[in-house]
Amino acid sequence: MAEIYSISMNKGGVGKTSLVTNLASILAKKYKKKVLIIDTDAQGNSSIAFGKNPYDFEYTIYDVMLGECTPKDAIRTMKRNIDLLPANDDMNFLEFDVLPHLDKYTRPYYLLKDGMKDIDQEYDYIFIDTPPSLGFVAGNCLTYANHVIIPFVPEMYDVKGLIRVVKAIAEFRNDYNPSLNVAGVIGMKVESNTALHSEMLQEARKYCNQSGIYMYETVVPKSIAFAKAVAYSNVPAILSSESKNKLVKSYDEVAKEFLINKPVKGKV
Ligand SMILES: Nc1ncnc2c1ncn2[C@@H]1O[C@H](COP(=O)(O)OP(=O)(O)O)[C@@H](O)[C@H]1O
Numbered sequence: 122m123a124e125i126y127s128i129s130m131n132k133g134g135v136g137k138t139s140l141v142t143n144l145a146s147i148l149a150k151k152y153k154k155k156v157l158i159i160d161t162d163a164q165g166n167s168s169i170a171f172g173k174n175p176y177d178f179e180y181t182i183y184d185v186m187l188g189e190c191t192p193k194d195a196i197r198t199m200k201r202n203i204d205l206l207p208a209n210d211d212m213n214f215l216e217f218d219v220l221p222h223l224d225k226y227t228r229p230y231y232l233l234k235d236g237m238k239d240i241d242q243e244y245d246y247i248f249i250d251t252p253p254s255l256g257f258v259a260g261n262c263l264t265y266a267n268h269v270i271i272p273f274v275p276e277m278y279d280v281k282g283l284i285r286v287v288k289a290i291a292e293f294r295n296d297y298n299p300s301l302n303v304a305g306v307i308g309m310k311v312e313s314n315t316a317l318h319s320e321m322l323q324e325a326r327k328y329c330n331q332s333g334i335y336m337y338e339t340v341v342p343k344s345i346a347f348a349k350a351v352a353y354s355n356v357p358a359i360l361s362s363e364s365k366n367k368l369v370k371s372y373d374e375v376a377k378e379f380l381i382n383k384p385v386k387g388k389v
């Protein structure tokens with residue numbers, strides 16, 4: 122049965138999609154794990170990371186959540202051992218299409234979980250790429266997931282923002298999914314040579330330590346080569362770059378930590 126991870130953070134541009142697509146790619150390629158990526162963000166960037174246009178799919182996660190198709194109708198294989206359940210702009214309308222009809226959709230925060238029933242038998246890991254806000258869709262991701270990983274970019278906001286998100290997730294969990302585990306915070310797009318980044322990371326580590334949250338030792342460095350790979354190569358960076366590249370190395374380390382880290386359910 123798959124372990125289901127939601128990569129969640131209420132900001133755009135923090136590396137959610139990059140983490141999902143690269144970690145999934147390493148687990149599939151190097152460790153031969155069978156992985157499903159579920160995109161729930163209207164921007165459809167997980168498809169784009171694999172060179173696919175999010176508007177070319179007949180069915181998307183929107184249809185699965187509304188019960189208009191099965192997950193298998195919508196899932197497509199991207200690479201060996203990597204399947205994708207895509208999303209597109211339809212997701213921007215989900216809340217509007219559901220909330221006025223609560224007589225029909227009686228469990229609005231469980232649409233993803235209910236729609237994905239039984240599919241977790243087929244995978245080792247399911248990664249959910251989420252939208253940049255903690256709203257209706259993000260809530261659906263947190264009720265379906267067993268674990269949540271939070272990307273933290275030191276330059277974009279301070280540790281208070283991280284604490285706020287962890288608290289919001291913990292509160293949501295208590296109401297909707299008590300066994301959800303905060304499986305880790307991970308530094309993304311880090312410039313280790315700047316004092317600001319180092320200080321903020323240290324502060325984040327201190328908070329995580331005190332709160333019993335795992336913070337990845339590895340940080341993913343900021344890399345211009347990465348942005349180029351995303352723009353030109355139609356595959357996640359770790360599949361297109363040389364293994365000596367510092368970014369590829371860091372994702373390798375992230376994958377190792379990910380596999381070692383046996384999370385304790387229900388902490389925080
Ligand atoms: N390690 C990195 N170094 C430099 N740029 C990065 C890195 N990781 C992601 N990016 C870039 O930052 C932007 C946002 O990343 P993305 O993964 O799409 O974030 P999100 O899904 O949280 O919005 C993208 O343009 C991506 O190419």
Ligand SMILES: [Mg+2]
Pocket residue numbers: 137138139162166250251
């Ligand atoms: Mg994204």
